[in-house]
Structure formats: structure tokens, C-alpha cells
Amino acid sequence: MAYGIVLLIFVWQILSFFYDEMILPSPKVTLITLFSILSNFDVWQHVYLTVFCIIMALIFGTLFGITLGILASFSSWVNALIKPVKDLLIAIPPVALVILAIIWFGEGTLFTTIIVSALVFPLIYESTVNAIKAVDQDLIEMANVFQINARTRLLDIYLPSIIFYILANFLLAAGLAVRMMILAEILGATKGIGHLISMAQKYLITQDIFAWLIILITIILAFEGGLVYIIKKYLLRWQTQE
Amino acid sequence: MLIFDRVKKSFNGKVIIEDILFQLKSNRVMVILGPSGVGKTTILRLSAGGILPDEGKIKSDATKLAYVFQEPRLLPWRTALSNIIFVLKGDKNIPFKERDKIGREMLELLGLKGYENYYPSQLSGGMRQRVALGRAFVVKPDLLLMDEPFTGLDLELKHFLQKMLIDLLIWHPTTMIFVTHDPQDAVRLADDVLILSGRPGKIAVQFSLDLPREKRDSEYLHKYTMKLTEYLIGESLWNQQNTYSKF
Numbered sequence: 001m002a003y004g005i006v007l008l009i010f011v012w013q014i015l016s017f018f019y020d021e022m023i024l025p026s027p028k029v030t031l032i033t034l035f036s037i038l039s040n041f042d043v044w045q046h047v048y049l050t051v052f053c054i055i056m057a058l059i060f061g062t063l064f065g066i067t068l069g070i071l072a073s074f075s076s077w078v079n080a081l082i083k084p085v086k087d088l089l090i091a092i093p094p095v096a097l098v099i100l101a102i103i104w105f106g107e108g109t110l111f112t113t114i115i116v117s118a119l120v121f122p123l124i125y126e127s128t129v130n131a132i133k134a135v136d137q138d139l140i141e142m143a144n145v146f147q148i149n150a151r152t153r154l155l156d157i158y159l160p161s162i163i164f165y166i167l168a169n170f171l172l173a174a175g176l177a178v179r180m181m182i183l184a185e186i187l188g189a190t191k192g193i194g195h196l197i198s199m200a201q202k203y204l205i206t207q208d209i210f211a212w213l214i215i216l217i218t219i220i221l222a223f224e225g226g227l228v229y230i231i232k233k234y235l236l237r238w239q240t241q242e
Numbered sequence: 243m244l245i246f247d248r249v250k251k252s253f254n255g256k257v258i259i260e261d262i263l264f265q266l267k268s269n270r271v272m273v274i275l276g277p278s279g280v281g282k283t284t285i286l287r288l289s290a291g292g293i294l295p296d297e298g299k300i301k302s303d304a305t306k307l308a309y310v311f312q313e314p315r316l317l318p319w320r321t322a323l324s325n326i327i328f329v330l331k332g333d334k335n336i337p338f339k340e341r342d343k344i345g346r347e348m349l350e351l352l353g354l355k356g357y358e359n360y361y362p363s364q365l366s367g368g369m370r371q372r373v374a375l376g377r378a379f380v381v382k383p384d385l386l387l388m389d390e391p392f393t394g395l396d397l398e399l400k401h402f403l404q405k406m407l408i409d410l411l412i413w414h415p416t417t418m419i420f421v422t423h424d425p426q427d428a429v430r431l432a433d434d435v436l437i438l439s440g441r442p443g444k445i446a447v448q449f450s451l452d453l454p455r456e457k458r459d460s461e462y463l464h465k466y467t468m469k470l471t472e473y474l475i476g477e478s479l480w481n482q483q484n485t486y487s488k489f
Contacts, residue, residue: 138315145290145309146381149332156328160319238319238361 025207034211043196049109050192051219054181057113058174061120066162068121069128070154082125089122094180095187102188109191112184119180123173124166131165132158167231174227178220243268244289244385244417249298251284257442258284262298264436264448268384269415271455273428275474276438276446282421284443286387289419304385304417308378312390314370316362316377322369323349323358326377333381348376351413352406368399372406379410386418392427404430408455425470429463431455437474447473 009027016026025033037043072079089097098115105111135158143153185194186201193212200208243266250260259281266272274282287293288300290307308329316325327345330336336344349355352372362370371391378386392400404427411418420431428435432451439446453462 138311138313139317142309142311142315144292145307145387146329146377147307147332148329152328152331156317156320156324156331160317164319238321239363 022204022206025210029207030210030214033207034214037208037211037215046192046196047215047219050181050185050194051223053109053113053192054116054177054223057116057181058120058177060113061117061173061177062124062170064117065121065124066128066166069125070132070158070162072125073129073132079129086122086125089118090126094119095183098180098184098187101184107188107190109189112181112189112192112194115184116177116181120173120177123169123176127166127169128162131162134165135161163235167235171224171227174223175220178216178223182216243301243303244419245299245301246285246288247299247301249288249295249300251281251288251293251295252442259438259443260297261444263445264434266417266419266434268417270433271411271418271420271431272434272436273420273422273432274436274438275422275425275428275470276443277423277474280438280440281443282438283389286389286419286421289385290387302385304383306381306383306385308381308383308386310371310374310378310386310388310391312393314362314374316370316373318362321359321361322354322365322373325362325373326380329377329381344380348380349373351410352376368395368403371395371403375403375407375410379414379416382414383416386416388418388420390422391420392424393422400424400426407431412456423474425474426463426467428470429466430458435470437470 012024013027016024021029068078068082072082097118101111101115101118105114139157140153143157148156181192182194182197185192186198187194189195193216197209197212200206200212245265246262249262251258262285264272274285276282284293286309288295289302290309291300291302317328320328323342323345326348327341330341330344346355346358349358352375354369354372354376357365357369362373365373374391378388392403395403408431420427422428429451433455434450435448436445437447438444451458451466
């Protein structure tokens with residue numbers, strides 16, 4: 001992977017000789033811009049806000065997805081109600097959804113959080129429904145003979161199975177959440193990283209955009225790394241052999 | 243007490259067992275022997291009340307049921323201690339702190355002190371089955387059903403677990419049905435022995451072992467295991483001839 005990155009920077013450096021700074025700023029210029037951006041205290045607040053909104057959107061989308069997924073698995077009525085909404089959310093291109101949401105809810109932080117939650121939700125919902133179908137029936141039979149009550153079944157059998165099953169999709173949803181949050185902010189927010197990127201685009205400060213991309217990549221990697229760490233340490237500790 | 247009165251059960255039109263008639267008195271252990279497919283597990287499931295007989299009656303005064311399966315069926319995401327406590331959670335009479343204490347005592351009884359926080363994947367096969375035994379006894383059942391719990395374990399481990407089961411039965415005497423195809427299980431554990439054979443499965447022989455299990459020495463075990471083995475082999479030979487003659 002390290003070779004790939006070196007090669008990428010090398011190609012970037014070569015290409016930047018042939019193009020104007022406004023089209024393709026060199027790695028050096030980008031780095032300098034990056035430091036000047038990060039040394040500005042106001043900018044950090046935008047970064048915090050974006051990260052906070054991403055986490056909130058992930059939490060809301062996941063909670064709704066798991067809760068409704070469980071309800072839908074045990075009630076055909078809820079299932080019939082949610083399924084078309086979920087299918088619609090998956091079928092509509094995210095950008096179209098963002099544009100519609102701006103028209104309906106107006107611009108701002110609340111809107112971006114809602115829209116990203118709505119994009120996370122169907123992914124988690126779908127895998128929760130599948131997870132419940134995949135719950136080990138031997139364990140359910142065991143719970144039946146021991147007359148285990150519904151609450152304990154939910155907390156000790158269903159939820160752990162679901163969490164294990166949906167982890168891959170959750171990581172996918174986390175990646176999606178970061179990307180969609182930036183998109184939503186670019187299109188319709190007055191704060192956050194996306195908003196700063198859209199300002200840079202407006203004034204054609206290309207090196208700013210490049211610097212932001214590097215910040216974003218760092219955020220995504222840190223985010224996924226952090227999630228994988230939490231998953232391994234707390235959620236999958238029972239899976240370790242010996 | 244558990245009574246089967248001329249019970250017949252079929253699945254998908256195929257008769258699995260018929261004419262099953264026995265009376266199991268409280269706090270006695272009945273071992274059901276017989277080849278695979280003879281309907282041993284069906285009798286367990288009928289006793290548990292999960293399925294109903296087609297004909298005949300089943301009478302049981304059991305209110306608290308426990309089951310040990312062939313596989314441990316532990317929750318992989320819970321520790322050994324949590325797996326044992328798990329079955330007590332529905333019981334509102336036992337407060338949280340008390341549950342924890344009961345669980346720890348049970349693990350000590352199972353010789354698993356120090357393994358409280360181990361996950362099933364970190365335990366050996368025998369340890370997992372011990373936890374499953376503990377989980378069954380910790381609810382203090384009045385009917386304990388065991389479906390070939392020692393099958394597939396090596397001889398030494400099997401011996402060890404049989405002894406542990408005898409100890410657990412002293413700790414909490416209970417009515418128990420133990421299904422197996424190993425005659426040694428019967429000779430070590432049973433008060434009453436039921437041998438099934440044929441298709442559909444019927445009771446071939448029914449008898450009691452009167453010597454208390456704690457007093458059965460190796461000579462006793464040897465003698466009766468041999469007897470039972472000879473009998474079972476004879477039975478299965480007879481069955482095979484019967485099956486072959488159909489072709």
C-alpha cells in the first residue's frame with residue numbers, strides 16, 4: 001500500500017508541472033495550504049461540527065434501522081409499512097434525495113443530519129431483517145425449553161446476533177455517512193467541512209479543496225480505524241480463539 | 243413423576259414410536275438406549291411438551307424443565323458465568339446479586355473456578371459441556387432431559403463427566419431422562435433402563451438397576467455394560483437382517 005501512495009504522489013507531482021496551480025496544485029502547495037488551514041482555530045469548529053453530525057447521523061440511522069428491523073421481523077404489519085419506504089430510500093439517487101430535502105427542510109445542520117440518517121437507515125434495516133432470519137435456531141430452541149422471557153431473549157440472543165451480523169454493513173454505512181455528509185454540506189449547509197469546500201470552489205481556490213480532501217481522507221481513515229478497533233475490542237472479544 | 247401411556251407419534255405420516263408405556267417416579271433417572279433413528283429424541287421432545295402425542299397420554303407434574311443438548315448450545319458472546327446465569331434471568335425471585343453468587347458457586351461445583359470470564363470459544367469441548375450441565379442444574383429443574391450429551395467426547399472425558407453428573411444429582415436430585423446409545427452411560431447413571439428397537443420404535447426391554455449409582459464399582463460396571471452391549475448388538479443384528487430382507 002505504501003508503494004501505491006508514493007507512486008500516486010509522484011504522478012501528482014509530475015502532473016502538477018504541466019498544469020496551472022488553479023487546476024492542479026502541487027503536493028507542496030497543498031501541504032502548505034493544509035497547515036495554514038489547520039492553524040486557523042475557526043476551521044476546527046467546522047471540522048468538529050461535521051464529525052459530530054456524522055456520528056449523530058450514524059447513531060440515529062443505526063438505532064432506527066435496528067429497532068424497526070426487529071419490529072418488522074416479528075410483525076408483518078410493520079414490515080408492510082416500512083418495506084416500500086426502505087426500497088424507495090435505496091432506489092433514489094442520494095443526490096436527488098439531498099436536493100429534495102433542501103427544498104423541504106431548508107438548509108442547515110439539522111437537515112444534513114436527517115438526510116444522512118435516512119441514507120444509513122435502509123442499509124442497517126435490511127441487514128437487521130436478514131440477521132434475524134439468520135439467528136441460530138438451536139439457541140432459540142434452548143431458550144424455549146428454559147422458558148426464557150422476551151426481554152432476555154432480545155438482549156442476550158437477538159441483539160448480539162444482530163450486531164455481529166450487521167457489522168460489515170455498519171462499516172459500509174459509516175463510509176457512506178462521511179461521503180454523504182460532505183455532499184449534503186456542499187449542497188446545502190452554512191457550516192461544516194462541506195460548506196468550506198463549496199466556498200473554496202466558489203472562489204476557485206483549488207489548493208484549499210485539495211487540502212480539504214486530504215483532511216477528509218484522514219477523517220475517513222481515522223473513523224474506520226476507530227470503529228474497527230471498537231468492534232474488535234468490545235464487540236467481537238468473544239470470538240478470539242485462546 | 244412422568245407417565246407415558248401407550249404413546250404413539252408420527253411425523254409426516256411416518257410412525258416414529260408407538261406403544262411407549264412407562265412410569266418414571268420422582269427423582270429417578272431413566273436412561274433410554276437404542277440405535278439412531280429409533281425415536282429416542284422424540285420421547286424427550288414429548289416429555290418437554292414441545293410436541294403432542296398422536297395417540298395415548300403423557301402425564302407430568304414437572305413445572306421446571308431443563309435440557310442438555312448433544313452440543314453445548316452456549317451463547318458464544320457471553321462468558322461462562324453469564325451463560326449459567328442466563329437461564330435464571332426470568333426468575334424474579336432471585337435478585338441480581340444472588341444470581342451472580344449462584345453462578346459462581348455452580349462454576350466451582352463444575353471445577354471451573356477461575357474460568358468465570360472465559361468465552362465459550364476459549365474453553366475446551368469438555369468444559370463447554372460442563373457449563374451446559376451447570377446451566378441445566380442451576381435452575382433446579384424437576385425434569386431434566388438429556389439428549390446424548392456425551393456423544394463424541396473421548397472416553398476419559400466421558401468418564402469424568404459421568405462422575406460430575408452423579409455429583410450434580412446429589413447436589414440437586416431430580417427426575418431425569420438421559421438418551422444415549424452407549425450402554426456404559428446406562429450402567430453408570432440409570433435407575434431405570436429402557437431399550438428401544440425397531441421401526442417404528444417400541445420398547446424392547448425395560449428394567450431397573452437397584453444398586454445406588456455411587457456404589458457401583460468397576461466390576462459391576464463391567465458386568466452390566468457387557469450384558470447390555472451383547473443385548474444391543476443382538477438387537478441391531480436382528481434389525482439389519484430385517485432391513486436387508488426388504489431388498
